[in-house]
Amino acid sequence: MTQFYLIRHGEPDWEINELYQLKGHGRDLVPLTDTGVRQVYEAAKDERLQAAEIIVSSPYTRALQTAAILSKELGLDIRIEFDLREWQPDLTFQYGSLERLTELGNDYDANHGVYPPGETKPWESKEMLSSRVEKVIDQYLGFQKVIITGHGMAIRTLIGEAAETPHASISEYTKTGSPLKSKLFSTVHH
Template sequence: MQKIVFMRHSKPDYSFVLERKYIGHGIDLAQLTEEGISIAEKASFDNRLDNSEIIISSPYTRALQTAAIISKNRQLGIKIELDLHEWMPDLSFQFKSIEEALIAEELCTKYKGVCPENSEMKFEDFENVFKRAKKALLRYSSYKKIIVVAHSIVICRFVPYPNIPYCGISEIDFDESYSCTEFDYC
């Protein structure tokens, strides 16, 4: 059985991408705030990360920057996993604001993570979030202990802790039999 140490990314600053009017995945290019950098620096020394062999990160900037800080302070390599990306509030990738993403989030909560067929906003089902993330993590089963830097909705498919703070840490024992947690939303 493998130990996975999940860490949520640190605090992002969306002001740069919003002032440039980025839409869809462009919003996910947001870097960390100065406070976010400080939070990640402190979290990188948490003893629950001891004996980890590698860092696996979501490709989004806020996660990668968090992973880079851990990598620097822990002298660990980083692998980027596309399928650890954030939950998709709009499967057309055309949402134009954080407000639109929040509306999709409200719908997702209302429908317990399942997008109704007749919904005008087509968001990603939570079951798909779990399946793609689990498939990505299984590629690293040869490691005894890994750090996974990802997003709260992704992490909550594996651990039953809602409201994960920035750089919050959760640990699980993981193998191919691991099943999705039943929390409605995170």
């Protein structure tokens, strides 16, 4: 059995997106605000994290910065997993405004993350998101305690929560099973 500590990134500096008019994945390059940094330092003090063996992170800047702070505070290595990235609101990566992101998110919520029969939406479905995150989780079943730094929608989809996940909050997720055979486990020191 593996205990996962799913930590949403600290508060990001979304204003950079509008300032530079970033589009698609460019919108995921923003760092944490000073408040976001403080949130993560506070989360690092949580007793549950002290026995963790590794940190696994989304590749997005806000999650990586969160993982870096935790790594420094807890003395743990970081593994970056591309498939821990946030929910894809636009699979064409063309959205370029907060208004469009909100519109896509509202459509996702209105459809409960499921494409209506006979329709394809521009956003990643709940099933697609859950499947890619679960595949990453399964790679770390050889550990007892794992920290994952990631994103609200991905965390909510995994744990079945409907409410917004606060920045730098910790959600627990337990999973049993056999680890996938991977070179990853031979390179990690316990």
